[in-house]
Amino acid sequence: QAVVTQEPSLTVSPGGTVTLTCGSSTGAVTSGHYPYWLQQKPGQAPRTLIYDTSNKHSWTPARLSGSLLGGKAALTLSGAQPEDEADYYCLLSYPGAWVFGGGTKLTVL
Amino acid sequence: EVQLVESGGGLVQPGGSLRLSCAASGFTVSSNYMSWVRQAPGKGLEWVSLIYSDGTTYYADSVKGRFTVSRDNSKNTLHLQMNRLRAEDTAVYYCACMWMVADYWGQGTLVTVSS
Numbered sequence: 001q002a003v004v005t006q007e008p009s010l011t012v013s014p015g016g017t018v019t020l021t022c023g024s025s026t027g028a029v030t031s032g033h034y035p036y037w038l039q040q041k042p043g044q045a046p047r048t049l050i051y052d053t054s055n056k057h058s059w060t061p062a063r064l065s066g067s068l069l070g071g072k073a074a075l076t077l078s079g080a081q082p083e084d085e086a087d088y089y090c091l092l093s094y095p096g097a098w099v100f101g102g103g104t105k106l107t108v109l
Numbered sequence: 110e111v112q113l114v115e116s117g118g119g120l121v122q123p124g125g126s127l128r129l130s131c132a133a134s135g136f137t138v139s140s141n142y143m144s145w146v147r148q149a150p151g152k153g154l155e156w157v158s159l160i161y162s163d164g165t166t167y168y169a170d171s172v173k174g175r176f177t178v179s180r181d182n183s184k185n186t187l188h189l190q191m192n193r194l195r196a197e198d199t200a201v202y203y204c205a206c207m208w209m210v211a212d213y214w215g216q217g218t219l220v221t222v223s224s
Binding site for chain 2 (some may be wrong): 001010036038040045046047048051052055057069087089096097098099100101103
């Protein structure tokens with residue numbers, strides 16, 4: 001199965017902007033991979049923030065946005081808040097399989 | 110209110126079997142894409158299995174041939190039959206309804222494979 005790659009860790013300053021990316025071993029990530037972005041905080045189940053590249057749930061903060069950027073899926077956080085510190089996972093859909101990335105540990109410091 | 114409640118986790122010896130259940134309320138399991146996702150201690154998320162509303166099933170290579178996903182429509186419940194368990198199957202197993210506007214997750218059930 002394909003391998004999905006993410007930055008292992010990133011740090012952003014409060015109020016700053018950061019972009020997390022999600023690549024695929026099979027080539028460019030496209031809308032056909034229906035990219036998802038999930039957030040997980042310690043001791044909690046994950047929850048989806050972005051689905052189908054750029055669609056937000058009702059609970060998704062406006063400061064988060066999803067896109068395709070340079071052959072990868074991207075999650076951009078503009079105006080980071082302390083509560084954004086968490087693990088972020090990208091999920092891509094392939095024929096007959098879904099694959100998670102290894103996750104990005106985002107520190108707000 | 111939508112709720113997913115997993116059960117059936119526990120300690121099992123290598124080579125053994127376990128059946129996980131996920132009871133749903135507030136929505137219909139058979140009408141949705143239902144997934145199993147696991148997370149080994151201190152590790153990231155791993156997709157395990159998916160069952161479409163039409164009954165089509167898919168599995169990660171790591172569990173193919175050993176795990177079977179099914180649903181009991183009369184009880185609105187999702188199951189994961191896990192056979193020939195290995196130490197590397199040790200994880201918290203989450204059931205989830207995660208497709209487009211739907212995003213429902215259970216609290217997870219811990220499976221420990223150890224002698």
